[in-house]
Amino acid sequence: MVDVLKKSIWVFHLNSGSCNGCDIEVLDVFTPRPDFERFGVKLVPSPRHADAIALTGPITRAMVPKVVEAIKALPEPKIVLAIGACACGGGIWHDTYVVVGGIDEFYKILKEEYGMDPPTTIYIPGCPAKPEALIYAAGILADIIKQKQRRREDVIREEDEEKRKIETIIREEIGSRHFLPKIIVKRGPREGSV
């Protein structure tokens, strides 16, 4: 029994403030040389038909509600392909004030403000992501290869959450001028004492 979900992937292309470099790459993988369609990947114009979102760009603040809408419009099960350095982690805009700065930061907003769990994500770095990288992503989607990536926990357990909060407070305190350092008096034999 073939897993049909992996054999036929329809992609909705969503530009969230990209410089157009990655968008052109997304389109040119459907041209004769890379030919994405042979993996059963098809570009569809409506998010309702799609199984995956090809997200390019660092997600500008103005785009956040629209990206959320698009992700909501996708019927389950859904995947996000973060295409390009920008979408993976902000790229050259990572600390610019107008952008959220990559899909991970966006997922934090998604979790905190919209209460949605982040969908499965495939990271395709590169500036712009090469067609070869996109074919690699198609391989990951079709379960031919595994993504080389360190495992990371997106779900934070409650006690860890508490601990982390306290740690953050302490760290902030240390950073501020009002923090009075606890003086640890070390007692021991001093040089030259009796």
Add this chain to the structure above:
Amino acid sequence: MTLATIFYAIGFPLLGIILGLLYKGIDRKISARMTSRIGPPIRQPFWDVGKLLIKETVVPENAVAWIFNVMPIVALASSMTLLLYIPFGIIKAPLEGYGDLVVILYLLTLQALAMAIGGFSAGSPFASVGAQREMILMMSYEMPLAIVITGFALIYKSFSLSTIALTPVWTLVGPVGWIGLLLLLAALLIVTPAELAKLPFDIAEAETEIAEGLLSEYSGRNLALFYLSDAVRSFAMVALEVALFFPFTFSQGFGLQFSEPVSYIIEGLWFLAKVLILYILAVTLVRTSFARFRIEQASRLFWTYVNIMALLGLILVALEVM
């Protein structure tokens, strides 16, 4: 309720779906080869439908839910019924004697109408625009289609498809009639992509401008039903053209005779091969080589040029017959 009825009720729809999807796969493969791509495997449409059936079905908030959900079923049912009226070579049509070309005309319209109503009920601006375009396009291509069918009725003095499939139409008329028939055939071939919503007439489902138009809100099971109905209708429409214009049987064409069961199989395969060739010529080649028309261009094309062509063909046929 005989065994044959059960076979027609269950076997035929299944056969229709399998053939429709298979032809769609071949169509995609050839289209890819024409643009020097490798293209998806031929069984890709089966996976597409399977995937769509697994996926979640979303009904938009501001849609009229029951119309929205019923229309895909109506579309698929009308395509299936259409298939039941078409004789497969020498194998008789299951619903032979219960309707004729006029019913086929209605069934062809019904599917497009179901899609348009589904689009209107989706409550999305894209879908509404697509549905309006579909209606305009329907009004444009129905006329040449009706003229072609009138021409056949003139020649055979009957609307029944089995009478038509029995004797090839080319043997009934002289040289003037041939020119008329060729014009009618050309008109029908131009109508085909519009009827099947394929490029260059997929104006109602324009991906780049109105996000798949009237299908834009459909997802999951509903979309799968529309996908299937599209596949079945493509097959049925081309099969109809073959039955109308190229009903030559294998034994007639090559002067060979076979015993009973073998001849059925060979004629069935021969018919499928004919349908495949016409499918590639009328749908695949056209869809790969042309860009999309604008709606008013398409409307003008059908109302003036194709209409004039079809009328001229009708007049020539009428001159010959009367």
